[in-house]
Amino acid sequence: MTDLEAEHAALLQFLYACPAGLVEFSAAGAIGMVNPAAMGVLLPIAGRPFIINLFDVMDGCAPELRNMIQQFHLPQGTVCDGHRIVTGRGERSPVLACNIVKLTENRYIATLSDVTAQVARERRLKQAEIWFASLLDGVDDVAVLSLDANGCIDAVTPSAMRQTGFSEAELLGRPFEWFDRPDRASAMPLPGEAIAVARRDGWYLHEGWHALADGGRYWCQRLIAVRDEAAGIAAGYTLVIRAVARQGRDTADLRRMLTLDHLTGASNRAHFFETAERQLVRTLRDGGSLALVVLDVDHFKRVNDEHGHAAGDMVLREVARRCEAELRPEDIFARLGGEEFVVLLPGTALMEASAVAERLRLSLAREPIDAGGVELCITASFGCSSLVREPAASLAGLLAAADSALYRAKGAGRDRVELAHANQAAA
16 A cells, blocks of 8 residues: 555544534535535435435525525635534424534535534533622622512512612503513513423523613613422512613624524524424413424525525525514514424414415515516415324424425415314314
8 A cells, every 4th residue: 555545544434533523515505525424414304315415404504504605705725613503393302513614625524523512612601700790790689589480570678669769559560571661673482481481491691781760771780580389380580770881782693693594584493493392381371372384485496406505595695584574573483494484372272374375475465576687486385283282292393294284285285274173273
């Protein structure tokens, strides 16, 4: 064996023994080489035994990778470093860290590593870091209130009245979210979400605008901690409010970066599944209804093939814009991947969800979409499902029922709304 052959064999041995996933691929995503670690990561995502194109495999969970490659115009260099990819459809879905390096005009290397545990630690540490940093950075005052099991104020301290200007009579009995004063740049948690997370994790931290008695508002950090717990049920909570100086880039800005789809501005899949799981638990606990609508842009591959991915991106952005314009503030509209979107509808029954889906369908079909000077007539197919109360009720079941209805809509000619059968919903 020559020195060159020995060096080549050693390199291959290193690549295949490397604990990190390594993928060599072209600008179009065609895979040239993949090591066993990468195969172990990609096969569960692909759901099939053979993979030939990285973009096709990742399109359902990381459609942005294709755009990153297309928008990187340097002859070589780092395309992304530690880009996070949520691979599943659940709050605790595996998370990958992806690094992509451009070697030549048509040759790229990607590394993939599982960072699920690291992400969980980072989230908790970041919240703790923000909280304790406030002790030293711009703290004006601290207020303490007591909340009952439903999140309503049942006792206040003088510090709370001093900080907010409200009297004890004005505070008692109010849900603490009543004092939220968000704007478009600083969204607050959905009603009940903070209590649900505190009940699950023992505490919840948030930063945002809080009302003052004189009609103004101030920026604060709020910690909700479980106070008493018996037989696994929280009897009450302690709410601690710290008035702090708002930074140029606050936690709400960072949260939007982590929760929105980079292309369309809709919620991303990770944020959708996290929020939907919490909403499902809340609905099952407190009663009420919950529905879900899945939509898929009809013949979207034809748009990309005939007009290019730039036109396809414009179509997806406009689809998201039109749909969100038809929804309520409490509805969650998200991009699941590719041309597939989903809408979570709290407090909505199946027939009401059908009416919402029909409204979205009409908003897309009513007039063509301008895709870079080309007028494209775009339609979408819709599947609707609603929550059925039973021990096995789950978000996965709700999605599966909506997906099944979506496939029937496509099979029946597309550009239509279909409803899940009664025995499918959330089964």
